Amino acid sequence: MNSQGSLKNASQSEASDYSAGKRSGNLIVLSGPSGVGKGTVIAKLLEQVTGLTRSVSVTTRGKREGEVDGLDYFFLTADQFQDARAANELLEWAEFAGACYGTPQRWVEQQLADGKDVLLVIEVQGAKQIRQRIPEAVLIFLSPPSFEELEARLRGRATESPEKIRLRLNKARQELSQKVLFHYEVINDIVEIAVDNLAHIIYSERLRIRNSAQ
Numbered sequence: 001m002n003s004q005g006s007l008k009n010a011s012q013s014e015a016s017d018y019s020a021g022k023r024s025g026n027l028i029v030l031s032g033p034s035g036v037g038k039g040t041v042i043a044k045l046l047e048q049v050t051g052l053t054r055s056v057s058v059t060t061r062g063k064r065e066g067e068v069d070g071l072d073y074f075f076l077t078a079d080q081f082q083d084a085r086a087a088n089e090l091l092e093w094a095e096f097a098g099a100c101y102g103t104p105q106r107w108v109e110q111q112l113a114d115g116k117d118v119l120l121v122i123e124v125q126g127a128k129q130i131r132q133r134i135p136e137a138v139l140i141f142l143s144p145p146s147f148e149e150l151e152a153r154l155r156g157r158a159t160e161s162p163e164k165i166r167l168r169l170n171k172a173r174q175e176l177s178q179k180v181l182f183h184y185e186v187i188n189d190i191v192e193i194a195v196d197n198l199a200h201i202i203y204s205e206r207l208r209i210r211n212s213a214q
């Protein structure tokens with residue numbers, strides 16, 4: 001059987017486990033520097049892997065062209081964000097390049113309890129908080145093939161001002177130095193291969209024996 005075939009089989013048997021409500025889902029954290037291509041990879045990953053759902057974060061960042069409130073992010077004012085934090089509604093949060101970002105806790109917990117794997121696409125400070133709070137979370141770092149390639153992708157995107165790009169490149173350098181905190185590294189050189197590697201990790205983690213007496 002080829003690897004595609006075995007991936008499909010794992011996916012199908014797991015999907016039926018989910019509908020029977022036999023197990024709670026895994027929390028999957030994906031981090032990687034701005035410009036590494038998280039958006040493209042994630043869209044394909046969500047198409048390919050059943051039983052996986054993506055958390056929609058709250059942010060104080062301004063909406064980019066084409067972004068939809070409630071789909072890409074929940075766009076909040078600084079005061080609204082502060083209220084959510086004060087009410088302990090965020091599983092983690094961080095400041096990134098001048099804006100605040102956070103993960104709504106209740107929604108994530110509900111999805112996990114329903115047996116869905118939940119994907120958080122967050123920066124490294126948030127990943128660290130998750131690692132501390134939820135040790136069984138699966139942490140994956142998405143790397144660019146090289147820093148030069150990352151810089152070219154970020155400048156090519158043209159959604160940010162030169163100052164914002166500079167901020168994001170500095171942040172990327174810091175983030176790349178922290179990938180040792182993660183369980184897995186996937187390099188996004190060829191998108192399809194990166195997506196397949198992510199899918200393999202997620203399927204393998206579904207087969208991990210958890211909560212065994214030790």
Ligand code: 5GP
Nearest residue numbers: 057058093094096101102103121122123126
């Ligand atoms: P962007 O402004 O490019 O959409 O996101 C900037 C960074 O914030 C990205 O690395 C993205 O993954 C991260 N991010 C998005 N949502 C969250 C969140 O809820 N928490 C944290 N800690 N980071 C987030």
